Amino acid sequence: MALIEAALSAAVAAARPVLSAAARRAAPLSCCASYSAAASSSSFSCGSGDIEDSPPLPIPTPRGQSLLARFRGRRALAVTDITATEWCEKQMEFVLEHGRPERTQAMKAGSERHAQLEQEVIERVDVTIRSAEEMWAVKFMNFIVGANQLMLEGITRELPVFGVIEGSWMIGVIDELQMPPDGVSLHPILVDTKTRYKPTPPSEAQKRNGRLQLMCYKYLWDNLIGEKFPAENFFSYFDLDPNYLLSDDIKQFIRLLGLDAKTLEDVLKYFKVTCHTLPRSQEQLLLRYELQADHSLLEEYLFSYDASWFKDQIQEVLSFWQGARDAKFVSEEERWKCSFCKFANNCPINASSSRCC
């Protein structure tokens, strides 16, 4: 499968589409494109140890506005923004205001493992991206490629998903989707692999963070499949021209997949048709924890989607981003997180232990 990796920087950037192993053998239809942008080098990871789809930090607008308006105006919140906020709101605020701390060796090892897993099923191809319209065209194509791969080969990885949750545009990259091996159920299961530096079981806080992440992905996937894509809102929120003429480079990649599209809107039509052919995902979601040193499995954690818990969590996170209240600190029971926090020396929680929560 061919996936496009797009790194949009100012007007021009490099991008890499990807091909699955099968697509490499039989080019046209099995070519799919999955998005993995400059995000991977700038994504922020909290204690859950996950690396994925956070966009590069934008230039903030002046203070006085909500964090959403200041740092994500006309952009989608990344699923990693949601999980980082759930981990510690104050830490998320520090990251937005002061930039991401340097990545640790463990975080780098986690990224490398994800890249390795991705390469088992996907091959990246470079294309040049000149605009936001082309970046989105690539995302749509990468979704189509990944969805085709899932249906034809039973597995895909690094699948981009996007949509509106509780009124806010969000974007994420699903680690892995698998069709059930029993051949009976037609609903894919969403899987996320976390790597751990030490052979210890994950804490409840880490599992909770992983649950929220996978539930975000399930919500976005099921929404793309089951709901009408809000095209008008999409073009207007991201300030995109539906009639934007795609570059020859991108049109050539699209033709490689057996499709013919000239504009962003043409690509969106193919995307919508693809979504309508796909099944909803399973209610069960799977978190896998493996040891970084040898990739041995430490734990598999299967749990059920909980719509009410998920909605509460998203509303809580959004109230922080929308400026309805100040950032919270970690709870007393989760003060251990502070010993792994790069901002601990500047955090008011350390001025007075009573500042918790």
Ligand code: SF4
């Ligand atoms: S020191 Fe603790 S409370 Fe403060 S930002 Fe870091 S994790 Fe959050």
